[in-house]
Amino acid sequence: IEKHRVAAIPGNAFGLEKGCYLRIAYGSLETSTAHEAIHRLIAGLTELQKAS
Secondary structure, X not given: OOOOOOOOEEXXXXXXXXXXXXXXXXXXXXXXXXXXXXXXXXXXHHHHHHHO
């Protein structure tokens, strides 16, 4: 959250116990804001994957 400025909620918080899911809320974002959010999410997930 702090480094990439993106937050996600694990799927098990919404009853998805099996698998690896994230719930992402994007609401009424402007297209440019949504693109930036996706790039930040990808960067954060990529960094987590490399660290594991």
